[in-house]
Every structure is written in C-alpha cells, then in structure tokens.
Amino acid sequence: MSAADVETIVVGAGLVGLAIADSLSARGHEVIVLERHDRVGTETSSRNSEVIHAGLYYPPGSLRARLCVEGRKKLYQFAEDNGVGVKRCGKLVVATTNADLPALDGIAERALANGVDDIDMFDAIAARKLEPELDCIGALHSPSTGIIDSHGLLVALEGHICAHGGSVVLSTSVTAISRTPDGLYSLATRSTADGAQSQSLDTITAKNLIISAGLGATDVGRLLNPSYREGYVVPATHPAKGHYFTLAARAPFSNLIYPVPSGAWLGIHLTLDLAGKARFGPDLQWMESVDYAFDDESGERRKRFETEIRRYWPNLPQDALQPGYTGIRPKIYSEGEIPADFAIHGPGTHGLERLIALYGIESPGLTASLAIGDHVAAMLLNDAAI
Numbered sequence: 001m002s003a004a005d006v007e008t009i010v011v012g013a014g015l016v017g018l019a020i021a022d023s024l025s026a027r028g029h030e031v032i033v034l035e036r037h038d039r040v041g042t043e044t045s046s047r048n049s050e051v052i053h054a055g056l057y058y059p060p061g062s063l064r065a066r067l068c069v070e071g072r073k074k075l076y077q078f079a080e081d082n083g084v085g086v087k088r089c090g091k092l093v094v095a096t097t098n099a100d101l102p103a104l105d106g107i108a109e110r111a112l113a114n115g116v117d118d119i120d121m122f123d124a125i126a127a128r129k130l131e132p133e134l135d136c137i138g139a140l141h142s143p144s145t146g147i148i149d150s151h152g153l154l155v156a157l158e159g160h161i162c163a164h165g166g167s168v169v170l171s172t173s174v175t176a177i178s179r180t181p182d183g184l185y186s187l188a189t190r191s192t193a194d195g196a197q198s199q200s201l202d203t204i205t206a207k208n209l210i211i212s213a214g215l216g217a218t219d220v221g222r223l224l225n226p227s228y229r230e231g232y233v234v235p236a237t238h239p240a241k242g243h244y245f246t247l248a249a250r251a252p253f254s255n256l257i258y259p260v261p262s263g264a265w266l267g268i269h270l271t272l273d274l275a276g277k278a279r280f281g282p283d284l285q286w287m288e289s290v291d292y293a294f295d296d297e298s299g300e301r302r303k304r305f306e307t308e309i310r311r312y313w314p315n316l317p318q319d320a321l322q323p324g325y326t327g328i329r330p331k332i333y334s335e336g337e338i339p340a341d342f343a344i345h346g347p348g349t350h351g352l353e354r355l356i357a358l359y360g361i362e363s364p365g366l367t368a369s370l371a372i373g374d375h376v377a378a379m380l381l382n383d384a385a386i
C-alpha cells in the first residue's frame with residue numbers, strides 16, 4: 001500500500017466525530033476531521049436538550065443502553081477534568097394517571113437491567129416534597145441524570161484533538177469518495193468558506209475512514225456505492241424534527257421532569273440549562289427533508305405543549321411559553337416501525353476494510369459520545385473486533 005496523506009479521516013465534527021477523533025489521537029493515531037460548516041457541532045450537537053441520560057429507557061443489551069451507561073460515567077469525569085459545565089440535577093419520570101403506573105415499573109425494570117442501580121420510586125407525597133409544584137401520582141427518581149454545556153464539550157474535544165497533533169478542518173464538504181488501486185480512501189472535497197481558498201482541499205487520501213456525519217451520513221455513505229459487499233444497503237435517514245419552547249419566567253423545579261414516554265418518544269419534558277432556564281420539548285414531527293424552521297404560525301403547537309405540560313405542572317402560567325429552537329433526529333427507521341439501535345457498521349457488515357460508518361446516532365448520542373469514541377477507536381485499532 002502506498003503512503004496515504006493521513007492515517008485516518010473522520011467525516012463530521014459533531015460531538016460523535018470529535019469524540020472518535022479524540023479517542024484515536026489520544027492513542028497516538030494520526031487523524032483529521034473534515035467538517036462542512038465553519039464551526040464544530042452546529043447541527044444536531046448544538047440542537048438538543050443537553051441532558052446526560054442515566055440509561056433508563058433503552059432495550060437491555062442494545063448499543064444505546066450500553067454506550068449510554070458507559071458514556072454517562074465518562075462524560076461526568078471528562079467534564080469535571082476539563083472544566084466543562086455540568087450538573088447532576090436529577091430527573092423525575094412522572095405518572096399522572098393510574099394507567100401510567102405499570103409503564104413506570106417497566107422503566108424501573110429496564111433501568112436495573114441496564115445497570116442503572118440508583119433509582120428510587122416515589123409516591124405523590126415524596127415527589128412533591130422534592131418538587132412542590134409537581135402534580136403526579138407517582139414518580140421514578142434518577143439522581144444520576146444531569147445536564148451539560150454541550151458547547152463547552154465541543155470546544156474541549158476540539159482542543160484535545162489539536163493538542164494530540166490531530167486537526168479539525170472546517171468549511172470542507174466531502175463530495176466524493178473512491179478507492180485507490182491499493183485500497184486507500186480518496187476523498188474529494190469542496191471548500192464551503194466564502195473566498196477562503198487556503199482551506200480548500202481537492203483530494204485527500206486516508207488509510208482508514210470514519211463516517212460520522214449525522215443527518216448527512218446516508219449521503220456520505222452512499223458515495224461508496226457500489227463498492228460494498230453485495231446485498232449491503234446504506235441505511236436511509238428519516239429526519240424527525242423536535243420543537244422546543246422556552247419559559248419566560250424562572251421554573252420552580254430543580255430536577256428535570258419527564259412524563260411517561262409514549263413509545264420511543266420521551267414526551268414533552270422539562271429540561272433546565274446550567275443557568276437554570278427551562279425549556280420544554282422536543283415534540284416529534286416526521287419530515288421529508290431537513291428543515292429547521294420553527295413552525296407554529298397557528299399557535300396550535302403552543303396549545304398542545306401547554307396541555308401536555310399542565311398534566312404535571314398545572315400552574316404553568318398563561319402565555320409563559322416562547323418559541324425556542326428545533327433539532328432534527330437522524331432516525332434510521334420510519335414512522336410506525338420498531339425503533340432502531342445505533343448502527344455502527346464495520347467491515348463485517350458492509351465488506352469494506354478499514355471503514356467504520358455510523359448511522360442513526362440520535363438520543364442518547366450526546367451522553368454516549370465518549371463511549372462511542374472509544375468503541376469506534378477499539379474497532380479500528382483492533383481489526384479482530386470488526
């Protein structure tokens with residue numbers, strides 16, 4: 001094999017791509033991250049709830065369950081070691097009707113099976129002792145759920161990569177991928193910076209390739225068609241938008257408040273940022289294509305949010321909700337289908353050596369990011385595992 005320009009290229013500088021590059025560069029591996037925007041993490045990694053999930057909901061044994069629980073521990077440690085804002089504020093999953101109670105027991109069972117061993121079940125009195133404004137008939141308390149400054153996390157990861165000799169190249173979109181006769185990955189790129197010719201790369205070759213491109217992963221993965229093993233199909237991405245409303249006043253809660261989930265959707269929950277500001281959401285709207293517009297001209301969405309929130313917070317003041325922002329989940333299953341696990345495809349799956357591609361990294365991808373980084377680095381550095 002002739003020499004590649006670089007040992008490993010990661011496509012996508014969201015939290016997951018950066019965590020993978022961080023893990024590789026910390027092991028002395030040469031790595032470059034290519035990102036189409038002019039800053040890191042401007043897509044899903046900065047349009048989420050910033051919650052460090054405990055690992056309550058995901059099917060035991062799934063990658064989502066395992067990497068969430070592992071990632072949560074790594075993330076608290078990383079934040080503390082690197083001065084990234086973080087708080088173990090805790091969370092209550094609340095039952096507001098008798099019909100919710102069996103679901104609450106189901107979550108408790110799942111949490112235990114996932115190795116989350118610190119949950120408590122509260123009756124209404126105990127829940128209200130913790131959160132006097134809460135209306136519920138029972139609750140599950142998860143003290144290891146928390147919140148994190150996702151921007152601080154992105155900056156810290158980028159800093160680590162550069163300190164280990166890696167680089168993050170911004171304003172660079174990957175537009176074509178081919179294999180050289182001796183098996184290197186050759187990436188054609190286009191500069192997306194206005195007039196910044198110095199950042200323009202034409203082609204770059206790498207021995208290893210990681211596709212961690214979030215909502216763009218399917219498009220990037222398909223650039224390698226038809227080189228995959230016969231029968232392998234790059235997973236399609238089905239975008240699902242979530243809207244957030246923010247609260248004009250300060251919320252009278254110190255824990256995050258979640259209703260009992262509805263299928264794979266966690267419901268309209270209350271989360272807090274590190275400044276104590278509350279936001280509600282995200283809701284779930286399946287989309288044909290990626291579009292971040294906040295859509296509530298008729299005011300119907302706000303009404304729906306108010307109804308949902310008043311189930312657990314009846315004193316939500318009138319007209320207190322303000323339109324916030326949206327985020328888009330890169331789902332790899334369609335509406336009505338069984339929720340898919342994280343898809344981390346190596347040669348054993350798609351047939352191309354030294355390629356790892358990640359699809360469907362929706363929640364809890366932030367929580368799991370550092371664990372995904374270590375998992376993918378281990379896959380790449382230990383061929384036997386892939």
Ligand SMILES: Cc1cc2nc3c(=O)[nH]c(=O)nc-3n(C[C@H](O)[C@H](O)[C@H](O)COP(=O)(O)OP(=O)(O)OC[C@H]3O[C@@H](n4cnc5c(N)ncnc54)[C@H](O)[C@@H]3O)c2cc1C
Pocket residue numbers: 011012013014015016017018034035036037040041042043044045046047048049050051052053172173174175212213214215216217220242282326327328329330361362363364365366367368
């Ligand atoms: C509404 C919502 C709420 C969420 N809340 C939480 C939460 O509270 N807790 C939690 O743990 N998780 C949460 N998540 C999930 C979490 O935000 C994501 O799993 C995580 O941010 C995914 O990171 P990523 O790096 O895979 O993707 P991204 O952040 O989308 O990064 C992918 C990057 O690839 C780049 N890219 C794409 N195509 C190309 C190309 N051709 N060339 C170059 N670059 C390219 C993109 O520009 C982008 O920057 C939430 C997600 C959503 C949508």
